[in-house]
Amino acid sequence: MIRLEEITKSYPIGKDKIDVLKSINLTIEKGEFVAIMGPSGSGKSTLMNIIGCLDKPTSGSYFLDHEDVSRYKDAELAKVRNESLGFVFQQFQLLPKLNAVKNVELPMIYSGIAKKDRLSRAKAALEKVGLADRMEHLPNELSGGQKQRVAIARAIVNEPKLILADEPTGALDTKTSISIMEEFSRLNKEGTTVVIVTHEPEIAQYANRTIFVRDGIIVSHDWMKRGQDL
DSSP: OEEEEEEEEEEEETTEEEEEEEEEEEEEOTTOEEEEEOOTTSSHHHHHHHHTTSSOOSEEEEEETTEEGGGOOHHHHHHHHHHHEEEEETTOOOOTTSOHHHHHHHHHHHTTOOHHHHHHHHHHHHHHTTOTTOTTOOGGGSOHHHHHHHHHHHHHTTOOSEEEEESTTTTSOHHHHHHHHHHHHHHHHTTOEEEEEOSOHHHHTTSSEEEEEETTEEEEEEEOOTTTTO
8 A cells, every 4th residue: 555665765964865764665555554653853744644644755655555656746646645644633634613523524625525424424424423411512611532533534435545654652551552552543443554653562452563763764674463462
């Protein structure tokens, strides 16, 4: 599903440049659950941004479902993000003046889906993550875990091929984090490919493969039988 070939990412610093990613080669198969780990400044978030079509590599190729999206223009990348990818962020990124169901509807508005269909699909997504009784609540009326479930519902409402989650439990307590990771596991078992960035080993254990990034390179892959140490 995902194939990165010799991906590099550099940023200019005055007359010099800093290499954030260095000749990254990576394949992620459809249906995998992958965690990306590494210290601060390792390049893991930049790698996630490229996989999520939020940033372009300086060089190399990125194939998503056999399409070289690294050559796409901004409008084409926006279409890929909206139709094929779902995003979950550490700080939820919910609009404070919209209730849960309206927040979940947002990706469908950009997709041009009819209003009546948006509402029914948004409600179904919230029911799927266990929030049937919180649809009319504003974000400030929800707990941290409930906000993240709204974010997950928003991520899955367009039925994406791939869910990308950047530190999805970073703002949550341990009990709530377990609940959220179990939700990701359930979605993965239903066939959705999931890639998360985390600095927490206990969170990475939910994945069946952990990729370690350091100084802009992938230093190892750790294959696990999901749940073996939980």
